Amino acid sequence: MDDTQDAPDYDIGxxxxxxxxxxxxxxxxLPSLGVDPLTLAGxxxxxxxxxxxxxxxxxxxRLAEVLRSAAGG
Structure with missing residues (x-):
């Protein structure tokens, strides 16, 4: 059994x-897309x-438009 599937994923890169x-x-x-430093430091x-x-x-x-389209609407 693979235990890594239940482990938190700290490598979010x-x-x-x-x-x-x-x-x-x-x-x-999204220019600021990245790791939230406060939760990373915790x-x-x-x-x-x-x-x-x-x-x-x-x-x-534009993001809402793409998501609506992907959802079939």
């Missing part, structure tokens, strides 16, 4: 890279969080 690539494929950039049993950061209203509308 690949998840951030994958999200950045997916957003870029749709023409979306080193609790919880893994660090991804900080999505701030974006313009135009970027938020």
């Amino acid at each position: 690949p998840a951030i890279d994958a999200l950045r690539a997916a957003l870029t494929a749709h023409g979306i950039a 080193w609790t049993i919880r893994p660090p969080l991804v900080a999505l950061g701030n974006c313009t209203a135009q970027t938020a509308r």
Whole structure:
């Protein structure tokens, strides 16, 4: 049995890279996308969080449009 599936994922770099690539494929950039430093510094049993950061209203509308389309609406 593989116990790593139940372990918290502290290496969130690949998840951030994958999200950045997916957003870029749709023409979306979140400049502040990265690791949330406060949750990274805490080193609790919880893994660090991804900080999505701030974006313009135009970027938020584009993101909502892509998500709606992906959901079939």
